[in-house]
Amino acid sequence: MTAPLNLPCPISPDDGPVVLLGHGGGGLLSQRLLQQVILPALGTTDGVLLDAATLKTEGGELAFSTDGHVVRPLEFPGGDIGSLAVFGTVNDLAMLGATPLALSLGLILEEGLPLSTLSRLLRSAAAAADRCGVSVVTGDTKVVEKGKADGLFMTTAGIGRIPAGVSIGPRAIRSGDVILVSGDLGRHGVAILAAREELGFSTSLASDLAPLHGSVQALLAAGLDLHALRDLTRGGLAAALHELCRDAGLGALVHEAEVPVHGAVASACELLGLDPFTMASEGRFVLMLPEAQAQEALKLLRRWQSGAAIIGRIGGEALLLETSLGVRRPLELGRGELLPRIC
């Protein structure tokens, strides 16, 4: 062979001129879109981004959240866009410890969507709201031409009441806090990938879609000092831990062997070259609280989900994963694109 060739490739166009699908994946690209485009344009300077905003009123604190839903297919094993839209916003409110008070529902309908499908999905949303003890009190409907939407997009916004004395957020995280997850990871992401029938695999798994306010209220009712909560939606556990640690200014050590992942999720990720830590759940959250309360929190969480587990501890400066072989390495934040590997 001749002398070694050095054929560098050009710079990545991640800072390029257009939005990529990966910008919506909850990973690194999403963070960059927020920090570099969205927040500067809106004039928002607070670097700490929560699932919901806190509004101070004379009657106490309210949580306020909004969430867009663009899931494909509209109906999937374990749920549909209607229940997802309701639970998604209720869960964002719950991550501040809030009880939902009212929801709005915005519909963008694509020309050609069967009315029977729309009715079914709206009934599902109503049943989900009923389950959460909340009503849809206002809304809006728009219709776009065929091909301009994926059947149906739903946007929900919600207001919830934060109990007096409760202040949950990354700034409350302390070194030594224990990290728990409320159940096993990634079922929703894998169920959706399988339902799309594009990647040539099937699974018996259903989405883990579920409302989380009940379990959070049970933790609060037990008098536990919840420092931070984050639901594990887009970007999965990895994105949640990266954001919380960044905003807390602290590191963490997570033990891979303790992180609950269902065998079918692990197998699907292995097959596709994806990371279960970056797969979305829609009925799971991560919790940080003082070590002295960790076992009680775990016992409570397991009443809701048997897979709840203590997975690590806050501390140090870097977010590290201790592999099942005992080696420590950085816990990677996914980029946000789910691109199956070739081999």
Place this chain on the structure above:
Amino acid sequence: MSGSPPHRQRQEVQRLLDALHTETRRSWTLMEVCGGQTHAILRHGLDQLIPPQLELIHGPGCPVCVTAAETIDRALALAARPEVILCTYGDMLRVPGTGPSHLLEARANGADVRVITAPLDVLAVARSHPGRQVVFFAVGFETTAPATALLAHQAWSGGAQNLSLLVSHVRVPPAMEAILTAPECRVQGFLAAGHVCAVMGRTEYEPIAAQHRRPIVITGFEPLDLLEGMLRAVRQLERGEARVEDAYPRAGAGVGNASARALITKVFTRCDQHWRGLGMLPGSGLRLRPPYDALDAARRFPSAARPDTDTDTDTDTDTEGCISGLVLQGLARPDACPRFGRGCSPERPLGAPMVSAEGACAAYWRYRERT
């Protein structure tokens, strides 16, 4: 529930590690050829557990990394045509060509680019869209070549008029030969890619082992597989042996798959191929042979498949110091590069091994603490 399969059991791993530490008496360098193995080694932290005198160097075994930039330019040119649906594997979408653009951006700009996991799915896409031209951008080593060959055979037999292939398959043995004949070569033994051998068997590796006096151990991808491969390679080196050995018998890698090989021979012929980072390697590529060459995208779209070479490269890119060519040949470790983490990252890759999901630089970036 843990998701940790039995073959990752820590006890068994420890047994192999103990044996490796006991039996590695001198300094040795092994190259794992496959990018999947590189990532598994770093993801599980095996590189930090093996004896310090056993050095692993990372080979060019990522088909995405080594696909020529000019070939990606062709894929981009094809994808830009309104009548084309371009199908390929997921991790090809992020790799830029000679300019800054990649297939993800092309898709964002309106190109119909679809991720497939099995080439035969492309047939279904072609049948569902009779008014469109469906192009399969086929990359990969011998692992994925049989599936491409099957697609070509079925498309040709069925008379598919709207399906063509942009083929950029590469063969492992010529790359191993190129590495071994380089004057700076430090590789004393190879971990051969189990997936490739599950198709090709061991026959092509026998003359390489004999001629270059290097042990070649066919190895799998789990921690236990990798440690077993390393242990067997070390044992051979310590004894002064240089054989092809199968440490991945559960994949049938010793004998390979005769039907798959027959398909490759039936549909493809060998050709000289340009590798990103390695240059032109004689006989290292596969191209469609008659009559299947009727499906060659270069025939169906002569202008798009052979774009103007005066490509608009990004002149703002500062790639000075990037040693991706050396990394791809196993002559340097990613963290030895002066640009590693200093202007080069998966977000701003200067070299192919940082771009691909399986590139060695990307693996170091993901799994190693950076100072």
